[in-house]
Amino acid sequence: MTWRDSPYAEHYFEQESPYLSAGLKQAVGPKALQVGTQVEQSLIDDLDLPFLLRTSQQMSNPSEVRADPAFLPFSPDSFAMVIMPHVLERHSLPHQVLREAHRVLMPEGHIVLTGFNPASCVGIQRLVRPKAVLSGRYYTVSRVVDWLQLLGFEIVASSMYQYAPLLQSPKLRRGCRFVESIGDRWLPMFGGAYMITAKKREPASTLVGRIRFNTRKRQMHGATAPARASMTGSEKVLLTQQEDK
Structure with missing residues (x-):
């Protein structure tokens, strides 16, 4: 029996349900991609999405696409939502997994991911009773948030739960x-x-490149010279002499 089908997982999914449900409803989009199966599937099915594609590395269901989360076989900007339940801790290339999620997401699309926290009772339980928890490498929330922000994601919401050990x-x-x-x-x-x-x-x-400004002063012709019609005879003679010089 896998952890997904164990009583420990049942305890965990019971706690996760309200948080994940709120996150999915906030990020719902017309085209969704689900990567991995470590989730209470009824929560996603209840969204009644018009288009939902599931991928898995084990190919346990004929309706799923077998694909590595770090190398998804989809074009850029293909999905409005990517759901990743406990994928990072189960993969040896977590950074690449997030980069692929960013690549296949449409602009303004959402990613919803879940994970286990090493600094917790569940993290300690992984060391003393490994069969009670999902195996893998756990990452802190702050670390995952840093990875997401470096890729250009904006954090919309985050929640923590399951403070007690899994029983x-x-x-x-x-x-x-x-x-x-x-x-x-x-x-x-x-x-x-x-x-x-x-x-x-x-x-x-x-804007890229240098912006050039024309700083040359414009020459004003005739603006400061007095009008000849308003000059006296002696002033005209003096002006003529200055021009001849």
């Missing part, structure tokens, strides 16, 4: 509910998981 027993889960409320208020950066929504921004056009 199998429903009774223990109910007993740990108070941890969620305490953690959300007092330890906001130590949630076990995060959801980030970001928008692809196109750089504004700028």
Whole structure:
């Protein structure tokens, strides 16, 4: 049995559901791409998207496209939304994965991604009870945000959740509910998981090259010379002598 089908995953998806649902509704677009399957699929299906394409590296479903998240077989600006549930921690090239998401997104398109936080109870649980969590390399929210901003994304929203460790027993889960409320208020950066929504921004056009200004003074002809008609006879003689010189 994989982690996706385990009681631990059931506990996690129960906590993730309201946050991911809000992020998806905020970023919904006409053409969506889902990369990876580590998600409660009913949340995405409930959006009733007009066009949704799913990719997976395992090809577990005939309707999915088999593709490496770091080398997507799609043209640039193909999708209005890219959904990446727990893809970064499962891939050896997380930077390239984000670059590919940026490439296939339309301008002003959104990326919605989820991940696990190493500085949390879930991060510690990965070391003491590996089968309870999804295997992979975990990254902090601040690190992922830095990667997104370097690519030109604008962070629209981010949320953290799952402050308690992942548990199998429903009774223990109910007993740990108070941890969620305490953690959300007092330890906001130590949630076990995060959801980030970001928008692809196109750089504004700028002028390139040197701008030259004409600084030569214009010569004013006849503006300062007195009109001959208004001169006296002696003034005309004097002006004639100055011109002859």
